Amino acid sequence: MRKARALRYPEAMFRFVPLGILAPHARRVGIALGACVALLLAAATPVTAQSPAIGGGANNSLGLPIDPSLLNTLPELKGVVSWNTLAQVKSRTEGKKVVPDFAPAVRQLHQKDVKLQGFMLPIVTGERHDHFLLTMRPPHCPFCLSLGPEYIVEVRAKAPIRHTYDPIVVSGQLNVLNDDPFGLYYRLTGAQLTSAK
Numbered sequence: 418m419r420k421a422r423a424l425r426y427p428e429a430m431f432r433f434v435p436l437g438i439l440a441p442h443a444r445r446v447g448i449a450l451g452a453c454v455a456l457l458l459a460a461a462t463p464v465t466a467q468s469p470a471i472g473g474g475a476n477n478s479l480g481l482p483i484d485p486s487l488l489n490t491l492p493e494l495k496g497v498v499s500w501n502t503l504a505q506v507k508s509r510t511e512g513k514k515v516v517p518d519f520a521p522a523v524r525q526l527h528q529k530d531v532k533l534q535g536f537m538l539p540i541v542t543g544e545r546h547d548h549f550l551l552t553m554r555p556p557h558c559p560f561c562l563s564l565g566p567e568y569i570v571e572v573r574a575k576a577p578i579r580h581t582y583d584p585i586v587v588s589g590q591l592n593v594l595n596d597d598p599f600g601l602y603y604r605l606t607g608a609q610l611t612s613a614k
Contacts, residue, residue: 503523505522536552536555573608
């Protein structure tokens with residue numbers, strides 16, 4: 418009789434990810450992506466339901482309080498979409514689901530070629546990555562990475578990009594996601610490393 422195999426930590430914690438539909442070689446990436454997104458979104462979860470808003474009532478798209486000192490410290494670059502623009506989103510309820518409600522300035526960016534600046538957060542180990550997350554905050558601490566899904570962009574690069582802890586600028590086609598299974602709001606496809614100029 419065949420024994421049931423014990424689930425490894427990522428699989429046990431993130432069983433809600435539809436792993437059965439992922440290709441066998443992509444299963445590991447799907448688990449890692451789900452783990453990264455869940456960790457980043459967990460950082461935005463308040464300790465208690467009555468946590469006071471910090472810094473005069475600043476909230477993320479999910480209505481959770483945020484500390485303004487964690488907001489973008491990257492300089493605004495000409496020709497690069499600002500994190501302040503991507504943050505123009507609220508959430509609303511459709512049936513039993515919470516979905517993003519994007520501002521017109523964000524909806525205009527859907528399927529447009531854009532440049533984004535941020536910090537690379539690899540999904541799997543390695544020196545070069547063609548699939549990673551771009552975040553507003555540097556990845557020095559798992560609880561300081563981001564403030565909500567509006568501050569994360571999934572990146573699919575044309576060719577692998579060497580990992581760095583410095584901010585990068587990438588260009589590609591931005592997809593504004595209305596109902597992503599991982600809870601992401603943005604995906605950049607056909608991305609490549611570029612400059613702000």
